Amino acid sequence: MKKGKILEHELVPKHEIMEESEVKELLDTYKIKKEQIPKIKISDAVIKEIKAEVGDVVKITRQSRIAGKYISYRLVTE
């Protein structure tokens, strides 16, 4: 597949880099530290594409067969 096109593929869920304030809210909601968020590699194709950096938290909005819409968060790591 051509570069830059993967974000448009129907099987690739929406990835958004979260703002500092949003991240703080997320951590407060679940009473967790950043390290307790599931991880995603910096080498991940989508992470490279949206130019996220190590330490960023991405919000992933997926279409779920069970729940309709499911929101997940991932911490970008080495």
Added chain:
Amino acid sequence: MRTKRIKGIKFGLLSPTEIRRMSAAKIITADTYGEDGFPIEMGLVNQRIGVIDPGLRCKTCGGRMGECPGHFGHIELAAPVIHVGYAKLIYRMLSATCRKCGRVLLEEKEKKRFLAEIERQKEKQADVGDVVKQVFKEAVKNAVCMYCGEHQKVIKYDKPTTYIEIDEEEKKRRLMPTDVRERLERIPDEDIALFGMDPKSARPEWMVLTVLPVPPVTARPSITLESGQRSEDDLTHKLVDIIRINQRFMENRDAGAPQLIIEDLWELLQYHVSTYFNNEIPGLPPARHRSGRPLKTMEQRLKGKEGRFRGSLSGKRVNFSARTVISPDPDIDIDEVGVPEEIAKELTITVNVTERNLESMRETVRRGKRHPGANYVRRADGKKVKITEINYGMLADELDIGWKVERHLRDGDIVLFNRQPSLHRVSIMAHRVRVMPGKTFRLNPTVCPPYNADYDGDEMNLHVLQTEEARAEARILMAVERNIISPRFGRPIIGGIHDYITGLFLLTWGEKKFEREEVLALLRKIDIDDLGKPAEAPYWTGKQIFSMILPKGLNLQFRGRINDVIIREGELISGVIDEAAIGSFKGIIIDRIFRQYGEKAAKKFINDASRLAINYILHAGFSFGISDEDIPKEGEEQIREEAVREAEHKVEELIRAYEAEELEALPGRTLEETLELLIMQELGRARDEAGDIAERYLGIENAAVLMAKSGARGSMLNLTQMAACVGQQSVRGERIRRGYQGRTLPHFKSGDLSADAHGFVRASFKDGLSPTEYFFHAVGGREALVDTAVRTSQSGYFQRRLINALQDLEVKNDGTVRETRDTIVQFKYGEDSVDPSKGEYGKVVDIDEIIREATGAEVGA
């Protein structure tokens, strides 16, 4: 005591120095016990390397038996020997290093590259094995040493412990362990890192043994036989062999024996040391005990199912448990288990004697060994006294508050019941005990599905809970009625099977009429005090009787297997009860009662339904035999002519068209594939048609049809195969083709494409199969057999891996799924936070049902 934290574990090789340092005694004699009956000094059962005799003290640590953990000794080997466990690695190292200077045969810059790669892998805590493999592979390619210019010779490894050097003229020279050791010694420390090893903890020459550690006697205790004779452990036997050969070797060498004899003894020493480590080396005859039994040496102690890891560390045996064959009893409750009195008398529960139970416990002790009695009492001072024929009366009088009584298992005690393989949580459930005569565990057949049990000789385990907490937990979490609904698919897993379904089906099918006496007989074992008014006085209907076990006010409407079932205000208005209504895995009525009226009501319903069903089927009578598949003459004719012959004609026509090249290929298929496909279709249709014809002649009154239609047992396909036509046999979804060239059997012409020649069985099981048909059936059957065998082993392995990966995950109060470090795995359990056993078949709520309940109106009607 100061607690310490383990920071890491490092594996290495034992160096000769270390072996000597950790040794408490040098062992030189093979003898164990002297004539005085005491262990011989310097012997294999030495008082300095541990004590196993009561009364003796360890000469190293002063501990008595049980206190002294044992200490290692050592044997100085007369000549070095290869450690079999490392023989392969030694070979690779010899091949990868220079025979003269010992350096690894790689250029300096290549070494740097590999070392960096190994370092990188170690940092990632990844396996260095692949890099090391690369090192060996590259190094052997170099035939000349780049450091000293030495021409290398090819080394041949002769399993299990022989190395031979071959030069260009094909001249062979055996490398003795001494040569091997010298070569390994020459490998410089800085090159050893290339093998992924740390020279400080594992020098390669340590793989060639010069000193042998002798494990403490506590690790190889001898046992005293009834005759008073001592029987030594297998390891001790092996060590005796090693010491004997070692001595002979030394004597011969000191006496200046010829080289040939020395070499033979050396080989023998090597054999004994090798089999000491592993007695199952390919190419070596296993060392045997005097009785001919192969010895169990080091590796055999650790390896396999009964080895130290799987057998002793991961697997444990427990007390307070029993195991026996299971058999059915539809008259006990679903959450009961029938326990043979013999077992009940062996399994005990410890009761603390208090002022409230003192009298009843006295009574229990006074019964002694007779069934609801007791086996032991424990006095207030902790002294345990066995209850015997002589002392029970005395003990009962003496019994006081603060004592403990180990009483027999009684009716109503809660126990865990289990059947292997314990694949899901309902493989272990809590049952109430019911002590019975006989030798088997009794189980209500409705509870067979969760255990996946049947009564063809299955055995089950029973565990008696020993603490109040355990009993409470079992009652709350593991009781059978708690687990009626499966968390896997949200439907009842406990429910009617086989005759239960047939019984209720027969009862509610059509308009059956019963007199008062009959009704009372059917409801004999069920707690019902009002028969109500007979619907067709003086007769009660079957539906009415079934309604009596339904909870009051139940409203339910669903599609059964046969027709629509309507239940209004606890009355079965119309429809027949079948698998969909009360069967396990489906059971809509059970499901609804569980959700609407709770687990107690659901349990009562299943209890009542199972008794009613069995009572009715006994009352009505139900049997099935070979004549139940008899079809009238005209039916048989029809099957032969209309179904089978018709299809065979069509197949012949297809083959003719194919041979005349008139057949057109289907899209994406070759002509041959198309033909096969069409033939399969045609023959498949033939069997279905034969089945349909058979069905027309066999009504629902037919026992087999009734069972198939109600979902009790068997299918219409089974019936078709018995009564009409077995049909096409297949291997991998295709007609049978394997066998000889161009044909399946020598009975057919080569290239014959007809139905007969490729596994179409036109006979029915009742008719009997022709020899060729029988053969094809066996071919197809074998595939099914192999498939199930492969599938079960594979799915079992996958299940274990999955459980291993998921077992520590937990759903927290905020709905997140987290693992033990509190790292989040899922932000919302299952993405929708629904427990499948609480939701409505995959949805959170059943909106239709809520509306129906609130408004009384049918949704969408």
